Amino acid sequence: MSDADIAVVGGGIIGCLVAHEITRRDPRPRVALLDRDVVASGASRRSAGLHFPRGATERVRRLSTHSQAAYARLAAEDPTLPIHPLPLHMLAADPAHIERTYLTTARPTRAEQVPGGLVAVPPGTGVWTGQGCQYADVGALTEALATTLRPRLALREATRVTSVEPGPRDVTLHLSTGGTLTASRVVLAPGPWLADPAWEPLVRPLGARVKKIVALHVDRAPTEDDGVIVFEDEDAFLLPLRHRGHWLFSYTCQEWDVDPDTLDRGLSAADLTQAHACLSRYAPALAERTTSGRVFCDAYSPTCEPIVRTLDDGGRVVFAGAAGGSGYRLAPALAAETADLLHIAPEGTGHPDQPGPTGRRTAA
Ligand SMILES: Cc1cc2nc3c(=O)[nH]c(=O)nc-3n(C[C@H](O)[C@H](O)[C@H](O)COP(=O)(O)OP(=O)(O)OC[C@H]3O[C@@H](n4cnc5c(N)ncnc54)[C@H](O)[C@@H]3O)c2cc1C
Structure with missing residues (x-):
C-alpha cells in the first residue's frame, strides 16, 4: 500500500x-x-x-x-x-474594457472622482466604482x-x-x-x-515561465474608508494594506525567466524608476513616498x-x-x-x- x-x-x-x-x-x-x-x-x-x-x-x-x-x-x-472586504475604484480610458473584464456581480458604476483625493484622473480617463473586492x-x-x-x-x-x-x-x-x-x-x-x-x-x-513581480510600499497610512484603485490601462493598482499601515503600489515588471532561489530580492534602481514613472502619472505625491517594497516572482502560463x-x-x-x-x-x-x-x-x-x-x- x-x-x-x-x-x-x-x-x-x-x-x-x-x-x-x-x-x-x-x-x-x-x-x-x-x-x-x-x-x-x-x-x-x-x-x-x-x-x-x-x-x-x-x-x-x-x-x-x-x-x-x-x-x-x-x-x-x-x-x-x-480576509478584508475593500471598496473598489477603477480608472480606464475605454468603458468597453470595464464591461468586458469585470463580472456583472462587480456592478461597475460610473463615478466622478476617486474619493480621498489621492489620485488625479488624467484627461480622457473614466472612473468607476465596483463591488466584490477584498484583500488578504x-x-x-x-x-x-x-x-x-x-x-x-x-x-x-x-x-x-x-x-x-x-x-x-x-x-x-x-x-x-x-x-x-x-x-x-x-x-x-x-x-x-x-x-x-x-x-x-x-x-x-x-511552457510556463517565471516573471519577476515588484510592488512598492507607499509610506502613507490608509484610512478605514480607503479602497483599492486599479489603473486598468497600466495593469497596476494602489492597495491600502491596512494591516501593515501603508499603501502598496503594484505595477507590471517585464523581467522574465528569473529563478526564485537566485533572484535578488532587493529593489533595483530600474525597479524604482519604472514604478515611479507609472505612479507619477496618477499620484506624484505618493511616488515621492515610495522607498521600500517587495520583490519576488511567479509562474505564468503561455496563455x-x-x-x-x-x-x-x-x-x-x-x-x-x-x-x-x-x-x-x-x-x-x-x-x-x-x-x-x-x-x-x-x-x-x-x-x-x-x-x-x-x-x-x-x-x-
Ligand atoms: C509581490 C507579489 C504580489 C502579488 N500580488 C498578488 C495579488 O495581489 N493577487 C493575487 O491573486 N496574486 C498575487 N500574487 C501572486 C500570488 O502571490 C501567487 O500566484 C501565489 O502566491 C502562488 O501560490 P503557490 O502556492 O502556487 O506558490 P508559493 O506560495 O510560491 O508556494 C510554493 C511552495 O512550494 C515549495 N517548494 C518549492 N520547491 C519545493 C520542493 N522541491 N519540495 C517541496 N516544496 C517545494 C516552496 O517552499 C513554496 O512554499 C503576487 C505575487 C507577488 C510575488
Missing part, C-alpha cells in the same frame, strides 16, 4: 487550498502536504493579496466567481481569517489554513522533494531527508519553482490562464499553478479543479462523475 493516497507538494496558498478542498470534500483519503521550507515561504508570503471580480477570459471569470464565493464562505466560517494577508491566511489542516493530514515541512517518479501503481517521491514517500496521486503546486530538477522534465511541456493539468501518461501527477500574478485570487477555484481531476466527488454529490463547482466533470 502507498504511504499516502494523495501527496500535495508545495505549501503555498494553492497547495494548502488544494489540501483543504480534498479533505473538505472527502475526509477518507490519506493526504500528505510537503514543503521544502515552512508553509507560506514562497510567493504567497510576498503576495499583495488582492482579489477583484474580473477576468480576461471566460474561464478566468468563472474561476474568479468561484473563488469569490469560496473566500466569502471561508471568512464566514472563521471571521478571524485575515496571504501568508497569514496560508498559515491559518495549515493550522486547521494539521489534524487532518501529514504536514511535512523542511522536507524538499528531490525527485518525482510516476510508476504504474503509484508515484515515488524522493525526499531531502533521505527517505521516500509513495502516493497514489501527487499534486505539484510549486509556485515559481518550475525549474526544480525534481520535476522540471514533467513541467517543461507546459496567461492558470494551469491545472495531469503531467504523466498515467494521470497520477497533477500540476496546479502558473496563475500569473493571480494565484491568490484564483486559488480556491484552482483547488476545486484539482480535486475534480483527482476524482474527489464535489461536496454533497457523493458521485465522482457529477460536474464539479467549476463546471468540470470529476471523471476524466
